[in-house]
Amino acid sequence: MRWILSFLLLAFLATVQAISSSGNKLLVVLEDLSEKTKYSKYLGDLEARGFKVSYESPKNEKLALFELGERAYDHLLILPPKSKGLGPQLTPKFLLDFINAGGNILLTLSSSHPTPTGLVSLLLELDIHLPTDRTALVVDHFNYDTLSASDKHDVVLVPRPDAIRPDVKNFFRGDGKGGEVIAFPRGVGQTLGNKSPLLTPILRAPRTAYSYNPKEDVEGVEDPFAVGPQLSLITTMQARNSARFTVIGSSEMLEDAWFGGKVKRSVGLGGVGIGAKEVKTSNQAFAQEVTGWTFNEIGVLKVGKIEHHLNEGGASSNITNPKIYRVKNDVTYSIELSEYSWDKWVPFTPPTGDVVQLEFSMLSPFHRLPLTPSTTTETSTIYTTSFKLPDQHGIFNFKVNYKRPFLSNVEEKNTVTVRHFAHDEWPRSWVITSAWPWITGIGVTVTGWVAFVALWLWKTASNAAAVLLSGDTFTSENLSITRSLQSTPHDTASPNPLVSSDSSVSMTSTRPSKQRSSPSSSQSSSPKTSNPPDRVEKRTRNTLAARRYRQRRLDEVSGLETQLKDTRSERDDLKVRVARLEGEVEALRALLAKRSE
Amino acid sequence: MAPKRSAVSRESTPSQSATQTTTIPASTPIKSKSANQSPQQVALGIWQNYLDKTPQRTKLIDVFMAFLVVVGVLQFVYCVIAGNYPFNAFLSGFSATVGQFVLTASLRIQTNVENKAEFGEVSQERAFADYVFGSLILHFFCVNFIN
The missing domain is CATH 1.20.5 (Single alpha-helices involved in coiled-coils or other helix-helix interfaces)
Structure with a gap:
């Protein structure tokens, strides 16, 4: 039973939430409930689009934007109050908290009731400036409605706005035929500080418009607050959390009287508009677009599936969204984007001249690549790109940072590790x-x-x-050599083989020998003749002597060895004999002992 | 084994010195006593001295070292001319040659008969085994590094 209930509840919620992409609870702050009838068409449109509208007076004690710390409403529409303040529940702080919590606010101003100081300071906080004269209004002597303001020129007629840049989507151009006119009766123009990137004007005043305080009785304006396109008639601010805040300078333009009322433009600069006919204002359609944008019915982007995977050598890997890649890998990234359009998600297409880009970044982007649409489903477009990872290892982000005027912010980060080559990957x-x-x-x-x-x-x-x-x-x-050497008498020379030729020469000089002295003398006198045979002979003698020396040593060693062997065997024999004798002695002693007993 | 070899070397030294003293005068008959020989003659004398005096084994080492120098120079020249693109390849190729040269030089020092006094405790076999071991490690490193 319970599950059926909850299922029904879910189904109900689903149908209701098809209205705005972010909830349908709308609070209209209206001081005098009788004024509701003035805006019946506008509010009727809202309810017809599925908003659950609740009306509260700012003086109501029970009014609260937050309930138990949560937003009690998804959207807030503030119609200009007659009194000077908005009460304790709608202070600038609460309104900012409401925006920070993701709520959208549509604020309307009016020159007939001075704007409460609380709202003025809220607008200042957002860098939107109002004229210092509380009752100032926008006047244009060239683009006014001749039917309703032929005298005061304070109903300004403005064409549908162009896109602020050619590469930005224009949500406020109607059907785009042109010739449509928006009546802006007795409105308050704002000027925008140029520091805030979050502010975007939707509708600017014509060139000849200026801000004028009718309560001053001065003939002509000496120092107007702002003139021409400096004056923003409708201003938007989209916070970083994509919460939207819109200021409409004239609450009167939302009234039934101007929804389908007829206007006839004056003669403009250079004779434009001579013989203009009465036309219906397009206030209703324009108000719907502005409100729809503010309350997240258009221009909302949604990110679906994000996928990245290895794409080495044209063969894509089955593993999606791996945590780690290698440097110089080929990688494919894809992101699914949808755009909300009034009551359904449709495939998102960026305006011509604009592209969705992917950054592959570590602190700063190493790649910034355009994403191209690969496939389109019923509700989304899949954007994809393939690229080679940079030759840098570290922690990287796949980042899609798409922030454009009038589109909700897309900031998607997917962190991956990029490792370097393994040893066997080179x-x-x-x-x-x-x-x-x-x-x-x-x-x-x-x-x-x-x-x-x-x-x-x-x-x-x-x-x-x-x-x-x-x-x-x-x-x-x-043996034979030595024998032969011994037999020859010639061998009496150098008995020592180690003696060098020099020493032999010196020996000859010291020792007077008949045989040796004569060759030495001849050697000194004529070395080249006697040298070669002498050298050969000397060498042979030398080698022979060496051999003899070596042999003698060998003989010595072998002699010593045989001696050693003999001595050892003698010693062993003696040892054996000693042992035997000792045995005998022992036996004899034993015998003697027995005998004496 | 060792004492026998030392005996051989001791025996061979005097004979070689004897031949040296006799050959140089033979090639320069006129200026044999005078000190000023032409550089060519000096070089020739040194060469002759080397040929006569150096053991066969040391000569073998010298030939191998000369071969390594040639190979190393060729590699370096190629790197200078053609660029060092796979730098690890250049490093490993060149260091294989240079390292082999260094190892061979130390083998020559250890096995040289003249250095018997310094390396008396290192036997020839031990020196050669060290040399083979070091060379194998070097070759393994170089082949691994060139990938």
């Missing part, structure tokens, strides 16, 4: 052609090294073999 060296010479360098070095090591090892092995071999042959050869 291109292999042989893939890069210009690395080949150095690959060859390594190859040649390694090959050379292998060859060197092989040669070295082979040489070591052959050397060892040679040493072993020479050791074997040497012993057998040696």
Whole structure:
């Protein structure tokens, strides 16, 4: 039972909320309820569009914009009060809180009732300035209604406004045929500070209009508050949370009398409008557009699905919205955008000359790319772009920051990590052609090294073999050589093989020998003749001496070794003998002991 | 093994010095006693001295080192001419050659007979094993770094 109830409630809410994109609870602040009849057409339109309108007097004690800390209404329409104040519940602070909480406010002014100081300071807070004379109104001697204000010229006739910039959507142009006229009777013009980027005028005064205080009895105006297009007749402010605030300078233009009333324009500058006919004002349609915009019925953007995924080599990955990418990855990003139009979501298309852009940013954007519409559904357009991630690792944001006049703000951030190349993700060296010479360098070095090591090892092995071999042959050869050397008498020369030729020379000089002295003398006198045979002979003698020396050492060592062996065996024999003798001694002692017992 | 080799080397030194003293005068018969030889002759003398005096093994090392110098210079010249685009490739190729040169130089120092006094406790086999081990590490590093 309960679930059926809740289901019904949900269904009911759904149908009701189809009116404005942000709720339908509208509070109309109206001091005198009898005045309601003056605005019956306007308020009737609102109710017909589905707003749940409640009327409150600013003097009502129970009036409250907030209930338990929540907004009690979605929208607020303030019609000009006759009294000087708006009461304790509609102070500038509460109104600003209401905007900060996302509520929309439509404020109307009138020159017949001075604007309450509370509202003046609220407007000042938003950088909207009103004339210092409380009763000043906008007058134009060239664009007035000859039917109702032929004398005072205070009903200004204004054509439908153009877009403030060519690349901004114009929601207030009606059907766009032209020739429509808006009556702006006895309104208050505002000037805008040029510091605030949130302020946008919808309707500006014509060139010849100026602000004039009829209560001053001065002939002509010496120092008007503002003139021409400086005067904004209808001003909007869209806060950063997309809450909307609109000031309409003339509450009278919303009255029944001007909704469909007939006007006839005066002769303007340069004879424009001579022979003008009576036309119906387009106040009703224009008021609907302004109110609709203020109460979030048009110009509201909604972000649907946001997707980004890897798109390496044209093949898109199945994993959507991964948390991590690598530098230089190919990535596709898509965002779904819808726009609310009176009672339904429609695909959003930016005006010509404007594009939705994607920023890929870490502190500052590395990429700022246009998003192009790829597919359109019934209620939305999907914008997409593909790009290569920058060669920079870190924490990045996919950011769509689309803030335009008269469109609600879109600021979407998706944070991803961008890592650098893993060790095995770099291109292999042989893939890069210009690395080949150095690959060859390594190859040649390694090959050379292998060859060197092989040669070295082979040489070591052959050397060892040679040493072993020479050791074997040497012993057998040696004896014969020494024998032959001993037999030859010539061998009496250098007995010491280590003595160099120099010392042998010195020896010859000190020692007077018959055989040696003569060759040495001949050597000194004619070295080149005697040298070669002498050298060869010396070398042979030297090698022989070396061999003998080596052999002698070998013999010595072997002799010592045999001696050692002999001594050892003798020692072992003695040890055995000692052991035997000791055994005998023990046995004999035992015998002796037995005997004595 | 070691004492035998030392004996051989001790035996070979005097004979070589003897040949040296005799060969140089043979090539310069007139100015044999005078000190001013032409640079060409000095160079030739040094070369001859090197050929006579250096053991076969050291000569082998020298040939390998000369080969490495040639390879290294070629790589560097290529880098100067063609640019260092895969810089890691240049680094690893060049450092393979230079590192091999350094290792070989230290092997030459350790195995040289003249340096027996300083490296008496390092046997020839030990020096060569160290050299092979170091070289293998170097080659592994270079091949890894060039990717």
